Amino acid sequence: MDEDRDLSYHYDNAEVTLNVSLGKDFTEGNLYFGDMRQVALSEMQCWEVEHRVSEGLLHRGQQMHGALPISSGRRWNLIVWIRASQERNKLCLMCNRRPELVEGGGSTDGFTKPCIAPLNAACVTINTPS
Ligand SMILES: O=C(O)CCC(=O)C(=O)O
Ligand SMILES: [Fe+2]
Incomplete structure (x- = not known):
């Protein structure tokens, strides 16, 4: 709290993300979006x-995005990362490999083992729009 004034360019470990602006009072701090994560950063636009308070924004989790710095106030957001096991069982978005599935009970379709790969540095590069 009180420390993160912006959020660098990244994609989410989710298929779809819901981002609801809860307020409170703040200035600046807009969201910015780029292409899907597979596009080279050097080629990305x-x-x-503008994310107005009380509005929800739904975006694909693998679309690159970030939040510009706020210049005053406090900015609160509700973030819901929505994951689909059918998609995630095919590819781990964090290491780009097919995950090993662990048997689940009942009607589950498997759970992924914890990802041991280091985070791809390209995913956490700060690259704010000019
Ligand atoms: O601060 C925001 O509105 C973006 C948050 C976000 O992208 C995230 O938590 O994954
Ligand atoms: Fe995000």
Whole structure:
């Protein structure tokens, strides 16, 4: 709390993300979006999206995005990362490999083992739009 004034460019470990602006009072701090994570950062275009308080924004989790710095106030958001096991069982978004599945009970379709690969540095590069 009180420390994160912005959020660098990244993609989410989710198929779809819901981002709801809860307020409170803040200035600046817009979201920005780029292409899907597979596009080279050097070729990516970014655009800014105004995110008004009480509005929800639904985006693909693998679309690159970030939050610009706020210049005053406090910015609260509700973030819901929505994951689909059918998709995630095919590919781990964090290491780009097919995950090993652990048997689940009942009607589950498997759970992934913890990912041991280091985070891809390209995913956490700070690259704010000009
Ligand atoms: O601060 C925001 O609105 C973005 C948050 C976000 O992208 C995340 O938590 O994955
Ligand atoms: Fe995110």
